[in-house]
Amino acid sequence: xxxxxxxxxxxINDPAEMRxxxxxxxxxxxxxxxxxxxxxxxxxxxxxxxxxxxVELTVALHAVFNTPxxxxxxxxxxxxxxxxxLTGRRDRMSTLRQMGxxxxxxxxxxxxxxxxxxxxxxxxxxxxxxxxxxxKQKGEDRRAIAVIGDGxxxxxxxxxxxxxGGVTDANLLVILNDNDMSISPPVGALNRYxxxxxxxxxxxxxxxxxxSVLKQVPxxxxxxxxxxxxxxxxxxxxxxxxxxxxNYIGPIDGHDLDSLIPTLENIKGLKGPQFLHVVTKKGQGxxxxxxxxIAYHGPGKFDPAVGLVKSxxxxxxTFTQVFGTWLCDMxxxxxxxxxxxxxxxxxxxxxxxxxxxxxxxYDVGIAEQHAVTFAGGMACEGLKPVVAIYSTFLQRGYxxxxxDVALQNLxxxxxxxxxxxxxxxxATHAGAYDVAFVRCIPNMSMxxxxxxxxxxxxxxxxxxxxxxxxxxxxRGAGVGVAPLESLDALPFGKGEMRRESTSKKVAILAFxxxxxxxxxxxxxxxxxxxxxxxxxxxxxxxxxxxxxxxDLIVTLEDSCIMGGAGTAVMEAMAAHGVTKNVLxxxxxxxxxxxGDPVKLLALQGLDAEGIEASIRKRLAA
Ligand SMILES: Cc1ncc(C[n+]2csc(CCOP(=O)(O)OP(=O)(O)O)c2C)c(N)n1
Ligand SMILES: CC(=O)[C@@H](O)[C@H](O)COP(=O)(O)O
Ligand SMILES: [Mg+2]
Numbered sequence: 001x002x003x004x005x006x007x008x009x010x011x012i013n014d015p016a017e018m019r020x021x022x023x024x025x026x027x028x029x030x031x032x033x034x035x036x037x038x039x040x041x042x043x044x045x046x047x048x049x050x051x052x053x054x055v056e057l058t059v060a061l062h063a064v065f066n067t068p069x070x071x072x073x074x075x076x077x078x079x080x081x082x083x084x085x086l087t088g089r090r091d092r093m094s095t096l097r098q099m100g101x102x103x104x105x106x107x108x109x110x111x112x113x114x115x116x117x118x119x120x121x122x123x124x125x126x127x128x129x130x131x132x133x134x135x136k137q138k139g140e141d142r143r144a145i146a147v148i149g150d151g152x153x154x155x156x157x158x159x160x161x162x163x164x165g166g167v168t169d170a171n172l173l174v175i176l177n178d179n180d181m182s183i184s185p186p187v188g189a190l191n192r193y194x195x196x197x198x199x200x201x202x203x204x205x206x207x208x209x210x211x212s213v214l215k216q217v218p219x220x221x222x223x224x225x226x227x228x229x230x231x232x233x234x235x236x237x238x239x240x241x242x243x244x245x246x247n248y249i250g251p252i253d254g255h256d257l258d259s260l261i262p263t264l265e266n267i268k269g270l271k272g273p274q275f276l277h278v279v280t281k282k283g284q285g286x287x288x289x290x291x292x293x294i295a296y297h298g299p300g301k302f303d304p305a306v307g308l309v310k311s312x313x314x315x316x317x318t319f320t321q322v323f324g325t326w327l328c329d330m331x332x333x334x335x336x337x338x339x340x341x342x343x344x345x346x347x348x349x350x351x352x353x354x355x356x357x358x359x360x361x362y363d364v365g366i367a368e369q370h371a372v373t374f375a376g377g378m379a380c381e382g383l384k385p386v387v388a389i390y391s392t393f394l395q396r397g398y399x400x401x402x403x404d405v406a407l408q409n410l411x412x413x414x415x416x417x418x419x420x421x422x423x424x425x426x427a428t429h430a431g432a433y434d435v436a437f438v439r440c441i442p443n444m445s446m447x448x449x450x451x452x453x454x455x456x457x458x459x460x461x462x463x464x465x466x467x468x469x470x471x472x473x474x475r476g477a478g479v480g481v482a483p484l485e486s487l488d489a490l491p492f493g494k495g496e497m498r499r500e501s502t503s504k505k506v507a508i509l510a511f512x513x514x515x516x517x518x519x520x521x522x523x524x525x526x527x528x529x530x531x532x533x534x535x536x537x538x539x540x541x542x543x544x545x546x547x548x549x550x551d552l553i554v555t556l557e558d559s560c561i562m563g564g565a566g567t568a569v570m571e572a573m574a575a576h577g578v579t580k581n582v583l584x585x586x587x588x589x590x591x592x593x594x595g596d597p598v599k600l601l602a603l604q605g606l607d608a609e610g611i612e613a614s615i616r617k618r619l620a621a
Contacts, residue, residue, distance in 0.1 A: 015062035040093040049283040049293040050079035058082035060260035075124035075148035077105035087113035097424035099595030119428030122155030132170035151182030154365035166245025250277030316477035324349030348388035372400035379410035391431025419472035420558035426594030436563030439536040448512035456483040493537035499529040507550040511565040520608035535565040561586040
């Protein structure tokens with residue numbers, strides 16, 4: 001990008017250089033930084049609205065604190081592009097979220113300024129508290145700063161950390177970046193409470209009892225007064241955060257460097273747990289993102305002058321859309337259906353369901369554990385909950401899945417979106433482990449549809465069961481097999497033959513969408529192909545028939561090999577004393593970084609060519 005457009009920004013290669021700038025220049029720097037973020041994201045795609053909201057906060061934090069000695073821990077990390085740009089990664093922004101390029105999230109291996117790896121939300125306070133306490137233990141003088149959004153703040157983990165941190169002497173600063181948005185509008189009592197704090201009602205109440213004049217004073221004076229009042233033990237109605245043991249400061253304007261910098265400088269000198277409430281706007285400084293922060297939460301590439309435009313050619317239906325349509329159709333048929341999302345309405349395809357069935361739609365906030373148990377409670381009362389959840393985020397609710405749903409054999413459907421490799425979000429978001437972690441739980445079943453039509457059919461099959469069932473499907477579109485209108489179920493736990501070989505050498509057992517590359521490979525190999533559909537229960541009849549007829553059994557899945565569907569096949573064969581040459585294909589025992597998902601799969605040998613090559617290699621061995 002031209003040096004003319006960003007002359008000041010181009011001169012900053014690390015925060016120390018920025019700290020040497022006259023303070024008056026920081027506003028210019030922030031303006032250039034915002035422009036650079038828009039330019040970069042428009043060329044690569046990525047998280048935009050949240051990053052536009054953290055420009056000034058990022059400048060202020062790196063200006064005031066001695067980073068990387070002082071630790072900034074970003075929550076989720078989807079708002080760290082300004083931080084990346086200021087910490088030596090400006091020129092690599094063009095590689096963002098692409099294979100071999102910068103991650104869209106903080107990564108410890110990427111920079112010493114990325115103090116903690118994230119992408120799943122609500123971990124920042126715990127991690128920063130750990131760092132602050134470690135500094136105490138080691139006798140080091142450093143600050144730890146957690147920057148957490150109002151959405152991420154709703155998760156139990158954030159409160160566990162506040163609960164713990166508030167009774168320590170940790171030099172911990174929690175910054176609540178309150179933009180009154182999660183990905184979609186925020187939900188819940190905390191949101192209402194924060195709105196109350198921002199509306200000044202809290203302060204008005206304080207004035208009413210004649211104890212405070214806080215609302216009228218500017219932030220610094222306000223801070224001084226509050227500290228004085230606290231020191232004198234005067235009775236000021238405490239915010240919830242004060243009751244947790246934090247010194248609450250704010251709310252202040254998170255886009256006003258004249259407020260942010262002096263406030264942070266003041267706080268820097270304070271000991272013990274501090275809580276700064278900063279108010280920002282999602283999409284700040286780019287009108288289209290301000291107007292529609294949801295659309296610009298994670299856009300693809302766009303022309304900044306025009307904004308996002310709908311493609312002229314109709315896009316292929318995604319698995320998410322198939323789910324969304326099924327959910328509405330099934331809800332229309334069955335009054336008992338309720339839909340639950342932990343803060344992922346758009347990503348999980350529930351916008352239409354929310355519109356059409358508002359009384360049966362539950363966004364519980366970023367609270368996956370609660371979402372699972374909440375569904376369990378509803379199922380106890382005869383409702384039919386469908387929890388729409390990304391595979392990776394169900395990891396958060398694992399004990400709840402076992403203890404609150406499976407153990408009680410409650411009929412909850414888990415629609416696991418983003419199964420397999422997700423692409424640009426990388427390893428943190430990969431739905432690689434679901435087959436392994438679900439199939440080992442008694443009472444649980446796991447369906448792996450191969451295409452769009454089967455996704456709808458297997459959702460209906462799952463819904464018809466009287467026990468918990470997961471249906472996993474990937475991000476994006478499939479091969480284009482249009483779903484049928486029917487809501488009929490398929491036979492539970494049964495697969496189907498898709499190709500019969502004449503040579504009977506190789507049988508490929510495909511679990512999920514890799515069925516299609518398997519069919520391609522099978523043409524070249526003359527292999528039989530079974531679409532297994534279910535990782536649990538396994539269609540053992542089909543398995544044993546194929547094992548009896550073929551020399552080599554190949555299992556294929558886009559989930560981890562260890563403990564996955566292929567392992568289920570091995571276990572079933574071992575249990576029945578069937579010995580056979582088995583080749584397990586799937587995701588290896590390693591984290592797979594961001595990149596184009598098609599290329600990533602190919603790199604793992606999970607495209608048609610790779611599958612064929614692996615099988616030929618085994619046959620030759
Ligand atoms: C455990 C977990 N659940 C869900 C998500 C998906 N997610 C990413 S950002 C986000 C919204 C976060 O809102 P907030 O913390 O207020 O940040 P903002 O986007 O407003 O900047 C959600 C739900 C996630 N990353 N981690
Ligand atoms: C940061 C985060 O967790 C989400 O914003 C996520 O990146 C969304 O992913 P999808 O684009 O697959 O919905
Ligand atoms: Mg927010």
